[in-house]
Amino acid sequence: MPGVSVLPFGTVRAGLPQSVLVRMEPCAVIPGHVHEVDAEMYPVSGSACLIADDSNFSGRLVCVGNQVKFAARRLHGFVAGPEGFSFVSVNGGIVDAEPGRWDITFV
Helix, strand or coil: CCCEEEEECCCCCCCCCEEEEEEECCCCEEEEEECCCCEEEEEEEEEEEEEECCCCCCCCEEECCCCEEECCCCCEEEEEEEEEEEEEEEECCCCCCCHHHCCCEEC
């Protein structure tokens, strides 16, 4: 995705628990998507507007100090604020060393 980088902490494999740092440039978008595993996001810099299939979360602004949890197969995404957005994703194995094997389906 343009303006988005994913930096794993150690070796990553889809389906195995992992943590990754996701960095988004100002106004970058991670479109709505789903995973087969649960994911928790911990913002570490900037802010973003949530994209979600739940009206209680969609459009919500998240920033440092917030924690965002998405259950498996729940639609979510982010639109970074003007200062960009970075977060740590702690999940059940979304990222894989082989790009075509990631657990991500864009909606």
